[in-house]
Amino acid sequence: MCLCSCTAWVVFTILSAALFVYISPKGGAPVKFAGVYTQPGRFYWVKLVAFYLLMRLRKWKDARDKNKMKDHTQMETYNSGYGTKSKNSPEEMDKVQPLSTHYQAIDAVYFNGANKDGFCIVTATARRPHGVINGFFIMSIPGVGTLVTPRFPDTLLFGGTDKVFGSEGLQFEPVVPMKHWKLTYSGELKLENDTSKRFQVKFEADWKTTLPYFDYDTMIPPWTMARAIAREPWSREYFEMLKAAHQTHYEQHGNITGKIQVEGKSYTFDIPSMRDHSYGFKREWKLLHRYMMHAFSTKDGRRFDTINVCQPQTSSHLELGYIYEKDGSLHPVEWLDLPLWNHGENGTLPSDYGFTFKANGKVHYVQVQVLHTVDFHIGWEWEAKIIERHCRFFVDGVEGYGVSECHYRDAGGRPAEFSAKDPDWVKDNSSLNQDNKFENLNQHEYESSVYVVDVLNHITDNSFIILFSSNESHVKENKNTSKLPSGGKGYPKSGVTQKLDVQKTSDVTGTSNASPKGQPGSQTASIQFIRMVNPARTPVIKERSKITIRGKKTFAFVSNPKIFLPKLFTKLIKRLESIGIAKSMPADIFDQRNALLPHRENLGPQLGVVKPDYLDM
Ligand SMILES: *[C@@H]1O[C@H](CO)[C@@H](O)[C@H](O)[C@H]1NC(C)=O
Numbered sequence: 090m091c092l093c094s095c096t097a098w099v100v101f102t103i104l105s106a107a108l109f110v111y112i113s114p115k116g117g118a119p120v121k122f123a124g125v126y127t128q129p130g131r132f133y134w135v136k137l138v139a140f141y142l143l144m145r146l147r148k149w150k151d152a153r154d155k156n157k158m159k160d161h162t163q164m165e166t167y168n169s170g171y172g173t174k175s176k177n178s179p180e181e182m183d184k185v186q187p188l189s190t191h192y193q194a195i196d197a198v199y200f201n202g203a204n205k206d207g208f209c210i211v212t213a214t215a216r217r218p219h220g221v222i223n224g225f226f227i228m229s230i231p232g233v234g235t236l237v238t239p240r241f242p243d244t245l246l247f248g249g250t251d252k253v254f255g256s257e258g259l260q261f262e263p264v265v266p267m268k269h270w271k272l273t274y275s276g277e278l279k280l281e282n283d284t285s286k287r288f289q290v291k292f293e294a295d296w297k298t299t300l301p302y303f304d305y306d307t308m309i310p311p312w313t314m315a316r317a318i319a320r321e322p323w324s325r326e327y328f329e330m331l332k333a334a335h336q337t338h339y340e341q342h343g344n345i346t347g348k349i350q351v352e353g354k355s356y357t358f359d360i361p362s363m364r365d366h367s368y369g370f371k372r373e374w375k376l377l378h379r380y381m382m383h384a385f386s387t388k389d390g391r392r393f394d395t396i397n398v399c400q401p402q403t404s405s406h407l408e409l410g411y412i413y414e415k416d417g418s419l420h421p422v423e424w425l426d427l428p429l430w431n432h433g434e435n436g437t438l439p440s441d442y443g444f445t446f447k448a449n450g451k452v453h454y455v456q457v458q459v460l461h462t463v464d465f466h467i468g469w470e471w472e473a474k475i476i477e478r479h480c481r482f483f484v485d486g487v488e489g490y491g492v493s494e495c496h497y498r499d500a501g502g503r504p505a506e507f508s509a510k511d512p513d514w515v516k517d518n519s520s521l522n523q524d525n526k527f528e529n530l531n532q533h534e535y536e537s538s539v540y541v542v543d544v545l546n547h548i549t550d551n552s553f554i555i556l557f558s559s560n561e562s563h564v565k566e567n568k569n570t571s572k573l574p575s576g577g578k579g580y581p582k583s584g585v586t587q588k589l590d591v592q593k594t595s596d597v598t599g600t601s602n603a604s605p606k607g608q609p610g611s612q613t614a615s616i617q618f619i620r621m622v623n624p625a626r627t628p629v630i631k632e633r634s635k636i637t638i639r640g641k642k643t644f645a646f647v648s649n650p651k652i653f654l655p656k657l658f659t660k661l662i663k664r665l666e667s668i669g670i671a672k673s674m675p676a677d678i679f680d681q682r683n684a685l686l687p688h689r690e691n692l693g694p695q696l697g698v699v700k701p702d703y704l705d706m
């Protein structure tokens with residue numbers, strides 16, 4: 090069943106593997122801008138044509154198998170994007186979707202809009218497992234100010250259902266697919282710039298349209314997508330990532346009309362708006378480095394959206410968008426000249442700038458003037474920083490209004506004052522042992538672990554991941570290894586013997602044979618066993634001296650072969666390889682991971698990844 094749907098990927102994987110083996114650049118890849126953004130390499134043109142052909146093939150196959158079962162909730166059946174539709178009809182798309190089996194499953198809707206009178210609205214709800222909602226409501230009302238949801242700048246809401254989008258007073262419901270949605274908010278809102286001022290608010294609106302929707306799964310021009318993919322280093326893992334990290338995403342412009350009552354006083358509005366809907370196997374905000382989105386409409390009746398996305402593991406420079414002409418016709422953006430690395434890469438966004446893009450055969454010049462900015466965070470660890478900007482636009486001199494939403498990866502964490510308000514079931518850490526908490530790891534290990542966890546998107550309760558790291562500098566400086574950042578317990582010293590149960594019957598015993606501490610060539614290494622304890626929360630690391638590896642869903646992570654490994658680990662990996670649950674990987678996999686680290690000069694522990702067998706096509 091899966092075989093059929095994946096034929097295009099298989100053909101392509103073979104093709105890319107051939108390219109990878111025979112023509113991968115010898116002289117090293119071109120330098121990445123800001124250490125993140127890959128630049129076209131030696132075989133860019135060959136890869137460009139290859140990916141273009143893949144997209145054509147996928148489109149052709151998708152059109153042929155019209156009635157094929159499409160299910161985004163299982164990795165085995167998930168195959169949307171790059172030319173392949175997620176569902177067989179718009180009716181099947183524009184509704185509450187079932188969540189996937191992944192702990193980061195996603196079904197999200199978003200609405201924004203701004204008009205010349207000064208109204209601006211941005212609101213979204215993302216359905217996540219366990220009734221968790223990433224949700225917020227922001228509205229600027231002339232004469233009142235900018236109102237935001239009570240938990241702001243936090244966005245974790247609880248008590249969602251599988252019937253509607255929203256919770257805690259916020260609710261979005263599809264009425265007529267791709268034509269009409271009902272939006273309501275009822276409850277308290279606070280002034281964004283003076284949070285002591287709180288108002289009782291009732292917001293009721295209809296989102297309506299006669300315009301077609303733009304489906305990013307199938308409507309991105311193949312050359313535009315191919316240009317983004319051809320810049321990246323290709324490997325088998327890369328294409329697996331491309332498939333697993335994909336989310337179906339479609340957008341549509343329309344109007345939001347309705348009224349909002351603030352302390353009994355009523356304000357009516359009619360706002361040109363963009364809305365979107367995303368679903369897929371999972372959403373991992375940590376994969377994203379940055380994006381800048383501009384959605385707006387001009388007074389001559391045209392509507393626009395341009396997005397520039399950097400997700401280093403899949404594409405560090407992806408140009409997206411579309412326009413509606415005055416007659417309502419929809420055209421994709423072919424290219425967008427707004428390189429992220431030239432616009433606020435270090436965290437300060439420009440507020441007076443311009444960009445050009447091409448759509449429907451014409452190049453347009455857009456000037457942006459930022460009027461008002463609101464920022465907040467999304468995620469259990471506030472891993473995504475989102476900046477909503479109410480803007481005035483000039484497209485070839487014609488005035489318009491809209492919203493620019495920008496994103497940065499943030500590693501600052503979620504302050505305790507916010508997590509303290511979470512429901513008890515979230516705080517329940519009784520299954521954890523204080524010593525073994527994920528948070529005890531240093532930032533590098535943490536980032537690495539998250540990467541590792543993400544690659545294995547089938548992680549479920551009781552799956553184990555083995556994570557090795559080593560710290561050379563520590564040994565060179567002859568420091569006390571029991572003070573290593575991730576806790577001394579996990580760092581075997583020279584000569585220590587560890588016994589590991591592998592599937593009960595096959596024990597692995599190894600002796601770390603490193604040189605004595607402090608002498609040249611000596612190594613310390615840590616071994617961590619990660620287990621998903623509460624899938625609704627961040628993965629938690631369980632450190633054990635004895636583990637049992639259960640069944641097939643068990644994976645091992647091997648240290649970078651460039652670094653000397655104590656024999657214990659070499660032996661363990663050999664053993665795991667011999668029973669078919671682990672494999673050493675080449676070192677290039679690290680480049681992708683390192684692109685995610687906030688401080689790229691500090692590479693952290695070196696990790697390798699073992700490919701899970703179920704990703705085999
Ligand atoms: C908050 O913003 C409004 C305009 O939206 C402004 O009139 C008001 O003075 C601001 N209040 C504070 C405390 O900055």
Ligand SMILES: *[C@@H]1O[C@H](CO)[C@@H](O)[C@H](O)[C@H]1NC(C)=O
Nearest residue numbers: 297298299300342343344359
């Ligand atoms: C939005 O509303 C305006 C009038 O306020 C109308 O002319 C336009 O057709 C509407 N657009 C859509 C997409 O429904």
Ligand SMILES: *[C@@H]1O[C@H](CO)[C@@H](O)[C@H](O)[C@H]1NC(C)=O
Nearest residue numbers: 123433434435436437438687
């Ligand atoms: C980036 O921002 C940080 C903190 O805001 C600052 O310390 C650093 O110098 C900046 N780097 C560059 C290249 O501007």
Ligand SMILES: *[C@@H]1O[C@H](CO)[C@@H](O)[C@H](O)[C@H]1NC(C)=O
Nearest residue numbers: 516518519521522523524526
């Ligand atoms: C569990 O959480 C409480 C506070 O919510 C904290 O004091 C305690 O240390 C945590 N225990 C573990 C094992 O993480």
Ligand SMILES: *[C@@H]1O[C@H](CO)[C@@H](O)[C@H](O)[C@H]1NC(C)=O
Nearest residue numbers: 567568569570571572573577
């Ligand atoms: C290493 O540190 C631990 C605790 O931090 C201490 O108990 C031990 O004596 C130290 N060992 C050496 C050799 O300094």
Ligand SMILES: *[C@@H]1O[C@H](CO)[C@@H](O)[C@H](O)[C@H]1NC(C)=O
Nearest residue numbers: 531533560562563692693694
């Ligand atoms: C290795 O240990 C040194 C000294 O404790 C520390 O400064 C450094 O961050 C560690 N490196 C890694 C990659 O953990």
